[in-house]
Amino acid sequence: MENTSTSDILKSLEELYLNGNYDEAMGLLIKNKSLFSNSDFHYNLGTILVKNNDLGAGRYNFEMALKESPFNIKARNNLDFLMKKLPLNDLSTSEVTSDKVINFSMKMGTDLVLSFSLILVLLLAILLRMGKITKKRIFALLVVLSLMPSGAHYFIKSKYKVAIALQNQKILEGPSGVYGMIGELAAGAKIILGEENKKWVMVEYPKQYAGWVKKDLLGNL
Incomplete structure (x- = not known):
């Protein structure tokens, strides 16, 4: 019964989408959110x-889809297409190394990074047992290096708050x-947030957006 219901909803969404009834399609999708994975x-x-020309909110949702599932190829393709329509100079397009590291880490899921580190540690343990690694000091050093990506990822996630601008808005002095x-x-810019003050939040990076903006016009990642 659930499969039939899901199939009917998908068919209705497709018809509304193809007919250009985007507001109705959005309402139907939100009403039946529980039928879909978060991604x-x-x-x-x-x-x-x-499709409804709400590009900032569109980017936010594609970023959220990839945050939930980094291997969602459809979301990745749509985001890549959208970025060509959003000629932005923001965190994701910055050539500054620190910005690149922060952006990359924010896109990676915590479970994925942790799994990668644990796999490396497991491989090292196998090599140690096979005699490929003979010195325990070297083994310990390699284990520490293997866990560094997870540590760096956790540090960046806990220190930085990243958001997408859902709409164009003024940047104020205070x-x-x-x-x-x-x-x-x-709209659509990816930014790093700092100090908060009630309905307002400070944009820290990129520097060209530094200043105070309204929190309710941002989508936190």
Whole structure:
């Protein structure tokens, strides 16, 4: 019965999507969110949003789909296509090495990074037992190096808050409409957040977006 229900919903979504009824399709998708995995839900929602020209929210949902499942190829392809329509200079396009490291780490799931480190440790243990590694000091050093990606990933995840701008909005000098405008945050930009003040949050990186913006117009990753 559940499979029939899911099939009917997918058919209805496809018909609404192909007929250009994007608002109705979005409503139906959100109403039946429980029928989809988190990754597929965000992928489908992002696709509808982009077709409805809501590019910032579309990017946020593709990023969320990939955060839930890094191997969601459909979400990856749609995000790559969308990025060509969003000529942004943000965290994901920065040539600064530290920005690249932060962006890469944020895209990787914690379980995936931990599994990678554990596999490396297991391989080292096998090599030790086989006599390929003869010195325990070298083995201990290699184990530490194998666990470093997980440690770095955890540090970056805990230190930095990353968000996507859902809409264009003003960047202000301070956390209130009283302060003057010093720039504009482009919809779809990926940014690193800092200090918070009620409804406002400071953008720390990239530097061209530094200033205070409204939290409710951001999607946290």
